[in-house]
Amino acid sequence: GGGMTYTFIKAMGGNIGNSLCETDKLDIAKAVIEKAIARGVKLLLPVDGINADKFDADANTYTSAIGDVKEGWMGLDIGDKSIKLFEEVIMNSKTVLWNGPMGVFEMARFAKGTTAIARAVARATEQGAYTLVGGGDSVAALNNNGLADKVSYVSTGGGAMLEYMEGKKLPGITAIRGE
Structure with missing residues (x-):
């Protein structure tokens, strides 16, 4: 989305x-x-x-x-069909990585998709899935819905998180490791 x-x-x-x-x-x-x-x-x-x-x-x-x-x-x-589709996939997953909102969630009229995904990720966590949410906007969506403590892990550095998962070296981590 x-x-x-x-x-x-x-x-x-x-x-x-x-x-x-x-x-x-x-x-x-x-x-x-x-x-x-x-x-x-x-x-x-x-x-x-x-x-x-x-x-x-x-x-x-x-x-x-x-x-x-x-x-x-x-x-x-x-839209509603997409929400239902994504909720089904999230609820049937053992691991969920969410990075980025589904719409312009800063405007209430366009927040429904992002809110639904945030809630689905929290429900999946309750059911035992490992959920990782990355990026400032996604974290803001969790916070807006009181769900930040309902997921497994939160990273405000979405871009850096994705680069790390790709295997790229991050300057901060490299410096800490003394590489």
Whole structure:
């Protein structure tokens, strides 16, 4: 979910209207999609979204398939079908890594997806899953919902966390280790 969704959707030929898209990353998105297909890995993307005619809490909205955003409109949250899909996957997982909100959660009208995912991650933790939440926005979403103590581990350094998981050397860790 979130802004990166629309880069993938555009790479797959979908209509994204004025949604956030990193056009300089379309080739990377296509390569990820192709690798996932070649390796039999299911790439889970939202199936529907809440679209707005402007980036504003008072915007007009409508729900559509994720790749069917009208020109002049932008996707600002995931829809109910996507929430249900993601909740099901989270609840059936033994390990969950969540990095990044599902929408513009800073505006209450577009916080439903992020709130639902935060709650699902907390429920999965209660059921024994190991849950790791990374990144300032995701941590803020947990805090906004009183759930920060309901997950296994919280990292405010989302980008650094992902780089560490990729095996990259982080300057702070390197310095501490004296390398």
